[in-house]
Amino acid sequence: MILKSQVEWVLHCCAILSALPENKYLATKDLAEFNGLPKEYLSKALQSLSQAGLLVSTLGPSGGYRLAKPPGEITFLDVIEAVEGKNSTFQCTEIRQKNPCRPKGYCEPAPCGIARVMGEADEAWRQKLRSVSLTDLSRMLTEGVPPELLQKSFEWILART
């Protein structure tokens, strides 16, 4: 069980888009180039975010993506669920119903204990991801980085906006 590499990609892209001036768009091509990623496939991931309502896109020249909401209102979980889907990491197939000793037509009174534990673990994971916003991410990604590198990156991005 491992997350798609797209998850890492779009999180980095979201961090960049957070730094963009109001109402400016950045093209997939530039996001791909800045992160050293395959443009076409990254595009698919960004489309997912767009469909999830996290990004807004514009066509034509100087088109591209921008955040659909303030970075403080977008969480890690939003981004990850947009790419991975909202399904729980554990799918209960009701194995207990296969028990040969089980009377026909017997109806289980409560959800399977295994599913319950797995569901709680999944929720703990999601809760942690829900607690971190893109604003928090920007802070974490910039602290400890030399100012001239930040400045240079910012200008690189701004020049393509």
Place this chain on the structure above:
Amino acid sequence: MILKSQVEWVLHCCAILSALPENKYLATKDLAEFNGLPKEYLSKALQSLSQAGLLVSTLGPSGGYRLAKPPGEITFLDVIEAVEGKNSTFQCTEIRQKNPCRPKGYCEPAPCGIARVMGEADEAWRQKLRSVSLTDLSRMLTEGVPPELLQKSFEWILART
């Protein structure tokens, strides 16, 4: 990102093996039949548990598997990691090193912020799974189930031990 179905299978199998008398073995064939699972493929999963030191196997007739430790000393996480591996759900590929503005030979001072958050979420998930043992599981799976069904299942298993 979804867990293998083998995870659900072996958790159910572990619950059954927890109920076994001391030093009694149950064959893969019977575990598969009781849970309505493909015997050969289930066998692969049980082998993983055996290699992880959670189960002990014996060859020959009346062979099979039993728990290697008291059920209170085996956790959900032990079982899941035996099947899924111990890798984190998130693999950081150090995208930030691809930044075209990054000076050559520049060395990152700290782990990537994204990897840190994802790692913490992963740890929250594992922590929850670490807190539930097979003893807890047995309690959860039996409560609310009619005594005659439990009795019948127990005899079914015991007859094949």
Place this chain on the structure above:
DNA sequence: GAGAGACTACTCGGATACAGTCTGTCCGAGTAAATCCGG
């Protein structure tokens, strides 16, 4: 100089391809208990 039309750069969506993983099956080698057979 202004307006209409052509051009360009981009997103979007579908089609396709390839590799790896998940799920499942089959079979032979090795092993331990049960059975059989000879003395």
Place this chain on the structure above:
DNA sequence: CCGGATTTACTCGGACAGACTGTATCCGAGTAGTCTCTC
């Protein structure tokens, strides 16, 4: 009746195959700015 040889029932491990998912690539359709051309 006893001990060794054979049979049997199981695990273990490897080989194999099909389906699905993840990782890409390519291209055509649609769109919004920009450019050009004509009046």
